Amino acid sequence: MYELLKARRSIRKFQNKEIEKEKIDAILKSALLSPSSRSLRPWEFVVVTDKKILQELSKCREHSAGFLAGAPVGIVVIADPEKCDVWVEDASIASIIIQLAAHKLGLGSCWIQVRKRTAPNGQRTGEYIKGLLGIPEKYEVECIIAVGYPDEEKDSYTEADLMYDKIHYEKY
DSSP states (O other), rough: HHHHHOOOOBBOOOSSSOHHHHHHHHHHHHHHHHGGGOOOOOOOEEEEOOOHHHHHHTSSSSSSSSSGGSSSSSEEEEEOOOTOTTHHHHHHHHHHHHHHHHHHTTTTEEEETTTBBTTSSSHHHHHHHHHHHTOTOOOOEEEEEEEESSSSSOOOOOOOOOOOGGGSSSSS
8 A cells, every 4th residue: 555655646647548337337346335423424526528518628627627637537526515524524435435445456646626725717616616517506526637648757665755754653
């Protein structure tokens, strides 16, 4: 696990190559196994592979989402806040499970923050996405995970990159 965590990096450039259905299924099954508070599982996932929809989704934020247009898959992570008061944490855990599963399968990924962000038209990013994808009003959108075969290489983290000063024992 430690080696996987050192090697996983945010990938924003993807090859123009379709992801095999088996790999998408494995990522989604992994997401469905994500731990959640009291096993309430408030999260749900909208998988987008349509290039035109991915292009529109890439406009959900003024900055930091444009690369989604070049990804073969976008996984929109949503949650029902009526099911669980810690839906943000549960959706976040599921999101990193998606990224780790993708990396293990030889794919790259990058998180696009949605919650508390604004679309270029001034609309809340989550509202823009819900309208585009027909997501019911009661849901909140946590993020989009762009997934694809990497078209860029990034070095793994090393021991020297670890910020040991952030670790405290017994007391701060």
